[in-house]
Amino acid sequence: MLAKELVTKKAKVEFIYSDILVEEALEKVEKKRYMMIPVLERGSNRYLYSLSEGDLLRFICSVGSLRKAMKSPLTSVAIERLIIPVREDAESDAIFDLIVNQNYVPVIDGNGVFQGIATRRAMLNALRPQSTEEGE
Numbered sequence: 001m002l003a004k005e006l007v008t009k010k011a012k013v014e015f016i017y018s019d020i021l022v023e024e025a026l027e028k029v030e031k032k033r034y035m036m037i038p039v040l041e042r043g044s045n046r047y048l049y050s051l052s053e054g055d056l057l058r059f060i061c062s063v064g065s066l067r068k069a070m071k072s073p074l075t076s077v078a079i080e081r082l083i084i085p086v087r088e089d090a091e092s093d094a095i096f097d098l099i100v101n102q103n104y105v106p107v108i109d110g111n112g113v114f115q116g117i118a119t120r121r122a123m124l125n126a127l128r129p130q131s132t133e134e135g136e
Contacts, residue, residue, distance in 0.1 A: 001126055003095055004088040006118040007107045010045075013116050017042040022056065022077060023070035029053050036083065038106050039074070040114050047106045047114040050083035088115050092126065099123050 015038040016025050029037055029051075036052045051074070059077040063069035085106035086094050095118050098105045104117040 001092040002088065003086050003090040003092070003105070003107045003118055004115070006092070006095065006122045006126060007088065007116040008119060008122065009116045010114055013038070015040050015114065016051070016074070018048055018074055020074050021070065022059065022072045022074055025051060025074050025077075026056050026070070029056065036103065038083075038114060038117065044112075045114050046112040047085050047108050049079050050081075050106065051077065051079060052081065055079050085112075085114075086118070092123070095123060 014028065014032050014034065016028055018039050019042050025037075028034075034053070036050045039048045039051050040046060041048055055077050058080070059072075060066060060069040063072065083102055083104075083106060084098055085108045086098065088107050088109055090107075095105050099118070099120050102120075104119045107115045107118055109115055
């Protein structure tokens with residue numbers, strides 16, 4: 001099974017662009033109640049990294065001023081954990097090794113353009129044995 005068979009397409013995935021303010025990122029993460037969200041490069045839609053709510057909290061605390069932190073560019077926030085993407089033609093084994101430690105795996109094309117995410121739920125559903133008819 002390939003990553004592209006497990007992907008939730010970009011159109012159905014929440015993400016943010018790297019050129020926004022911390023305030024905007026925090027609003028999106030809070031509104032959707034996400035623990036982590038993909039960050040893309042505006043224009044090219046290349047996947048850059050995933051931002052966690054912990055990354056935002058640590059940044060806000062380190063700045064010392066909520067107002068100043070909120071008006072900071074998102075690029076000021078250091079990420080603590082690298083969420084590694086896979087190419088859409090990656091085999092499910094590659095995804096499985098990553099999904100054990102992450103809730104999702106970003107899926108990119110050959111140019112690094114974000115295609116969507118493969119979730120732990122999608123992987124588990126794909127691995128679930130198919131039910132058989134009663135009596136077989």
